[in-house]
Amino acid sequence: MEQKTKGEVGIEGLDLEEEARSLRAFIKDWEWVFSQEESLRMKYPKKVIAVRRRKVIASSSERSELHANLNEIGIDPKSVLITYIPEKPVKYLLQNQ
């Protein structure tokens, strides 16, 4: 396990500065999803949604169909936040040992 800092090392094929910018936008979109959880559940129960810049840009019951819809409008599914909206709130009781 090692920690590497900016300027010390990179990852081949990945622009880390750009990745960090993209990650910050991803975090903002997740914050929006958390803040809108109730209304998203009302509008998109049991659907998979794609979010970009704090807007739902596509939704579908099937992940594969959502990807096809995003590809049709020229958006790479890996470039946006995609998440499933359960019908009811989910509470986690996790354990993994």
Place this chain on the structure above:
Amino acid sequence: MRIPAKFGSGKTSVYLFATIHTNGLAHKICFLIDTGSSVTTVSHRDAEYLGVDTSNLKRRTEPSLTYAGYVRPLKLGNVDFIMTEERRRFVLEHLESVDILPSMGDKELDESLPSVIGMDILNECSYSLYVCPKKNEAFLEKC
């Protein structure tokens, strides 16, 4: 050095965000922070997005007790974690391996199970976890 975490709805859960990178594949993941978990685990759904060929991965020899019962997770080696930090633009950590949760055979369960940051990252990378819902503050900090 602090890596910000975010509260989920109702402040009943805390999430950390990272791009994971392995063997030329990269994917941004929203990880649930779970100090009850020994191992950082990538969900079946996130593994699909990462694009890992799971048929080439070995299963752990010992079963793991998970939120979905006993399973034998797949072992994904050589994983970089790219995270954002308050002052510097990014922080890079490396884990020798993480687990990948196999499909539970239930679509809704596979969709709902989150990827999880476990104690291995906190321990091996020397992070402490600060969580204060009242102040709306949560972050990882180097010990």
